Amino acid sequence: MPKGLLYLAVAILAEVVATSALKASEGFTRLGPSLIVATGYAIAFYFLSLVLKTVPVGVAYAIWSGVGVVLIALIGWLVLKQPLDLAGMIGIALIVAGVTVIQLFSRTGAH
Known part of the structure; x- marks a missing residue:
């Protein structure tokens, strides 16, 4: 697996963990979930910054946000x-289709 895709997967998973903990943080009034949120987003943005060394920002962000939205919805x-x-x-299926098109057919995708 190319580094760009590995870093993107880490960024997506960290963002999904962080977003999933937001509700449990109860507006950042609970320490444990709040630390998960802050740490998760820090990891997500760090790895997204590594992805941007090899993948155009528009493509990386489209994949990162699209996959993240699908996972959070699920x-x-x-x-x-x-x-x-x-x-x-249907909306989720369209997001998956868009990410798939970028990955399979775009020469600027995260390959």
């Missing part, structure tokens, strides 16, 4: 039991 639905209607599922 965590919300599966773990937090938040409803996800048909329109939400």
